[in-house]
Each structure stands twice: as C-alpha cells, then as structure tokens.
Amino acid sequence: MKLVVFGANSPTGRLVTAMAMSAGHTVTAITRRPADFPFCDHRVQTAAADVMDADAVDWVTGGHEAVVSVIGVPPSVRPVTVCSQATYNIVKAMIGHGMRRLLCVASAGLDAADLSRAGLMRQRAIRPVVLASGRAVQRDVRRMEDIVRESGLDWTLLRPGRLITGRDVSDYRITALPASRPLTSRTDIAHALVHEVAHGEHLGETVYVS
Template sequence: MKLVVFGANSPTGRLVTVMAMAMGHTVTAITRRPADFPLYDHRVQTAAADPMDADAVDWVVRGHDAVISVIGAPPSTQRVTVCSQAAYNIVKAMINHGVRRLLCAGSPGLDAADLSRAAQLRQRAIRPVVLACGRAVQQDVRRMESIIRETGLDWTLFRPGRLVCRSEVTDYRITTHPGRRPPTSRTDLAHALVQAVSHRDHLRETLHVATGRRVP
C-alpha cells in the first residue's frame, strides 16, 4: 500500500516509517524539513508540508491508499490547535481524493481526563505544573478525535499510555477500554498503527495499546 505519514520525523513517526517499509508498504514521509529526515530508502519519499496548510495537505494526500498521523504538540499553558487543525485538513483532503483509511495516535495521558473527580484532584495535588502544561494539548487532541469521529472515513484512533522507549516489539495488548493505563512503548505503538493499516478490525473504534513483555 502507499501510505502517507504525518509527523514522520517524530520519534514515533520514524518507527512507523521503518515498520511500514518492513511490511512491504511504500511511504511518503511528511515533515517540515525533509533534509533532516534520517531515513533513506527507495520505498520512502519525503515531502515538505505544514499540516496547518490545507492546500499542502491536499497535495500530499492525493494518490495514497491510507494515512497515518502521529502529529503531536509540546506541552503548553497556551491554547493549542495544531492537532485539531491538522486533523481537519487531513480529513478534508482524504474526502476530496477518496482515501478512506485513517490511523491516528493521540497524546499520552489523555485518559486521565476520564478519571473520577477524586482521582483527578489527587493527580493535581501530586503534579500540578505538569498537568497544567499538558491540559491544552489534551484539549486539542480531544477536538482532533471529535473531528475524526464525525467523518464517514474508516478511521481508528489510538490512545497510548505514558510513552516509553523499547528497542523491540513486545507482546503488547490492544483493548477498547483504558483500564489501568499502563505505559506504551513507541515501538509497540508504531507497530500497532502499521498493522492496522490493512486490517478491517476496529473500524471507527478508539484503541489503547498496553506494552507487555519483550518477545524472545
């Protein structure tokens, strides 16, 4: 399949690109600075596109079979719009060009907003500064999810837990409920995203990836 990956030069995006190639896909890696993209292979082409630019997004989506987005934003106490605006532009371009399959990863800790009021108060008491900086991003990711859910596309949303680094794919679990929110390795998240590209399971569902034990 011909995949376009938004956020390709992020740590998770680079893993997605490598795994997509390993599974036989060709990739158009979207980054604002293609010259800085570290992967060189005949199955990968880079394209400069700002996800906030609707015309640029429309141009790069055309001619592909599926879209993977791992666009993120740094913590901020100011209003954040990059995730939701990018989602709007991506969805619009996909509809324009008849591309149906969309895989999108949200930000870690998003499920904390679903905790009980008492649990949220306990977290704020422990990590008030961290939570305050991450709240604007979480709000924007929720707007992103709402935009995607309202489409008729074949979407699947992924909500990772706290992101950790692992060199290998584990026997990770995918569930439709957050549960205890265990950590998620970037490697497992990338693998789950690419695996889901050509599968018809979990269409229009929100999935949670829980990293497991290292597979021997």
C-alpha cells in the same frame, strides 16, 4: 499499500516508517524538516509540509491509500490547535481525493475514567501551570478525536499511554478500556499502527495500546 505518514520524523513516526517499509508498504513521509529525515530508500519519499497549511496537506495527501497521523505538540500554557487543525485539513483532503482509511494517534488520559485514583491524586499534586499546559494539549487532542469520529471515513483512533522507548515489539495489548497505569513503548504503538492499517481490525473504534 501507499501510505502517507504525518509526523513521520518524530521518534514514533520513524518507527512507523521503518515497519511500514518492512511490511512491504511505500511511505510518503511528511515533515517540516526533510533534511533531518534519516531514511534513504526507494520505498520512502519525503515531502515537506506544515500541517496547518491546508493546501500543502491536500497536495501531499493525494494518490495514497491510507493516512497515518502521529502529529504531536509539546505542552503549552497557550491554546493549542495543531492536532485538531491538522486533522481537519487531513480529513478535508482525504474526502477531496476519495480516500477512506485514516489512523490517528491520540492519547490515553483524555477521559476522567482513564485516570486511576492514584493518577488523579498525582495530577492534583502537580503544579497548576504544568497541569494547565497539559490540559491545553488534551483539549486539542479531544477536538482532534471528534473531527475523526465525525469524518465519515474508515477511521481508527489509537490511544497510547505515556510513551517510552522499547527496542523490540512486546506482547502489547489493544483494549477498549485503559490500563490502570498506561505506559506504551513507541515500538509497540508503531507496530499497532502498521498492523491496523493492513488488517483493519478496529475500524470506527477508539482503542488503547499499552
């Protein structure tokens, strides 16, 4: 398939790119820092775009069969709109180009039900400013999820737990409910994305990867 990957230069995005190439897909890798992108291969082309720029997103999205988004932002005490605005721009571009398949990485911990009692206690113990900065991103990711669900596209939302580094793909689980202490290796979430884009086992679903 011809994939466009937003956030391709992130640690997870690089793994997605490598695994997608190994699986026989071609990738258009979107980053604001193309000079730092480490892949040089006929199956990958790099395009510079800021996802907040709707015209740029439209330009790089056309001509592909599926979109994978691993856009993310660091915690901030100020309002955050990157994930939601990026996703709005991506959905609009996909509809304009007649594309259907969209996979987005969200996050476990967006719903109160995702947090175990211990998790809630830990959250309350964290300094308020740290908590507030996390919440601004969470609100943005929640808005992103709503945009995806209301898009009318063939979407899948994947919610990883806290991301860790893992060298090999593990026997990770994809579940409808969160794990009690969600941890996810970037290798596993990348594998789940590349598998899902090819097989479409979770169309119209929000799933946890842990």
